[in-house]
Amino acid sequence: MPGTAPTVMEYRLSIEEIEFLRRLAASLAGTGRDIDDADFLTRIAGHAPALPHGLRGFLRGFRDGDRPACLVRGLPIDEARMGPSPTVCNRLRDKAFDEIRLEVVLVLLGSCLGDIFGWRLQHEGSVVHDLAPRPEHEALGFGTGSRQHINWHTEDSFHPYRADYLGLFCVRNTSGVTTTVGALDAGRLSAHERRLLFAPVFTFRPDPSYLTADASPLPDADLGGILFGDPGDPFLRFDQDYIEWPDVEGIGAAVEALRRAVEASLVDLPLRAGDFLLLDNRRAVHGRPAFVPTYRGADRWVKRINITRDLRRSRPRRRSDGDRVIHI
Numbered sequence: 001m002p003g004t005a006p007t008v009m010e011y012r013l014s015i016e017e018i019e020f021l022r023r024l025a026a027s028l029a030g031t032g033r034d035i036d037d038a039d040f041l042t043r044i045a046g047h048a049p050a051l052p053h054g055l056r057g058f059l060r061g062f063r064d065g066d067r068p069a070c071l072v073r074g075l076p077i078d079e080a081r082m083g084p085s086p087t088v089c090n091r092l093r094d095k096a097f098d099e100i101r102l103e104v105v106l107v108l109l110g111s112c113l114g115d116i117f118g119w120r121l122q123h124e125g126s127v128v129h130d131l132a133p134r135p136e137h138e139a140l141g142f143g144t145g146s147r148q149h150i151n152w153h154t155e156d157s158f159h160p161y162r163a164d165y166l167g168l169f170c171v172r173n174t175s176g177v178t179t180t181v182g183a184l185d186a187g188r189l190s191a192h193e194r195r196l197l198f199a200p201v202f203t204f205r206p207d208p209s210y211l212t213a214d215a216s217p218l219p220d221a222d223l224g225g226i227l228f229g230d231p232g233d234p235f236l237r238f239d240q241d242y243i244e245w246p247d248v249e250g251i252g253a254a255v256e257a258l259r260r261a262v263e264a265s266l267v268d269l270p271l272r273a274g275d276f277l278l279l280d281n282r283r284a285v286h287g288r289p290a291f292v293p294t295y296r297g298a299d300r301w302v303k304r305i306n307i308t309r310d311l312r313r314s315r316p317r318r319r320s321d322g323d324r325v326i327h328i
């Protein structure tokens with residue numbers, strides 16, 4: 001069956017835009033060192049309206065449109081000055097100025113789509129997640145693993161406050177590991193299958209990336225439909241490894257049809273240093289094939305940010321209005 005791969009729109013920064021970003025980010029990075037500091041994040045977000053017009057317009061078009069993914073290429077990064085690919089959490093290590101400046105750039109761009117936030121139980125509450133292989137996670141199927149394939153999924157499908165957008169920035173990928181991206185073409189589903197997939201009877205369970213060293217209990221599962229929103233152009237939440245459904249006539253076949261419809265769309269993107277992939281977490285799925293880690297400092301390294309269009313919605317689970325960390 002021919003694939004219906006989603007078109008990933010690209011924006012390639014000009015030399016002037018790169019220079020502008022480099023200067024703005026350097027001046028902001030001179031005013032704070034802790035990317036998890038709520039005031040620093042707000043200060044950075046306040047400069048998003050000053051980004052070059054073409055870039056801002058591109059991001060705004062993505063936010064307001066119905067594309068599952070877009071790619072901004074050529075962000076300023078001097079890979080050689082980034083240090084070895086980390087095997088510990090962002091929050092728990094010293095970062096060079098170059099790395100903080102880069103994170104400022106990611107927050108600036110992400111702030112054109114919404115508010116950056118983190119999860120207390122993931123990456124120690126950091127708003128920037130370093131996805132690079134860690135020896136202790138080698139066999140596990142999430143971002144800091146490696147030898148285990150990550151099945152395609154929408155991010156944090158179990159959580160009502162999950163991200164509207166996900167940013168995956170490639171710091172280093174000399175080994176050419178791909179990132180899988182796809183989307184649902186609902187036209188491949190019958191009206192009956194869609195009705196079944198809209199029913200709020202699916203149980204969405206958290207994935208093991210929420211298991212922490214301090215043995216906090218896993219967050220609650222959530223009940224809902226795999227499809228939601230407009231029946232003619234539905235949104236999606238799905239993680240095939242962490243979902244259950246009741247024994248209702250036809251429901252398993254409908255899930256299988258959905259799986260096939262998404263699989264027909266999957267593409268493998270070989271992200272390069274400086275590429276920033278932005279995913280609409282209601283339309284796009286993503287994943288990653290297995291790869292062999294070396295732990296010599298040059299492994300694939302991706303920085304991930306979570307973005308919500310409305311931080312206020314999660315206020316019951318945050319400590320204060322300005323706090324960016326969701327306590328599950």
Ligand SMILES: O=C(O)CCC(=O)C(=O)O
Pocket residue numbers: 131141142143144150155168179286287288302
């Ligand atoms: O490593 C990646 O590119 C994505 C990882 C991922 O999807 C996840 O940890 O949920």
Ligand SMILES: [Fe+2]
Pocket residue numbers: 153154155286
């Ligand atoms: Fe993911």
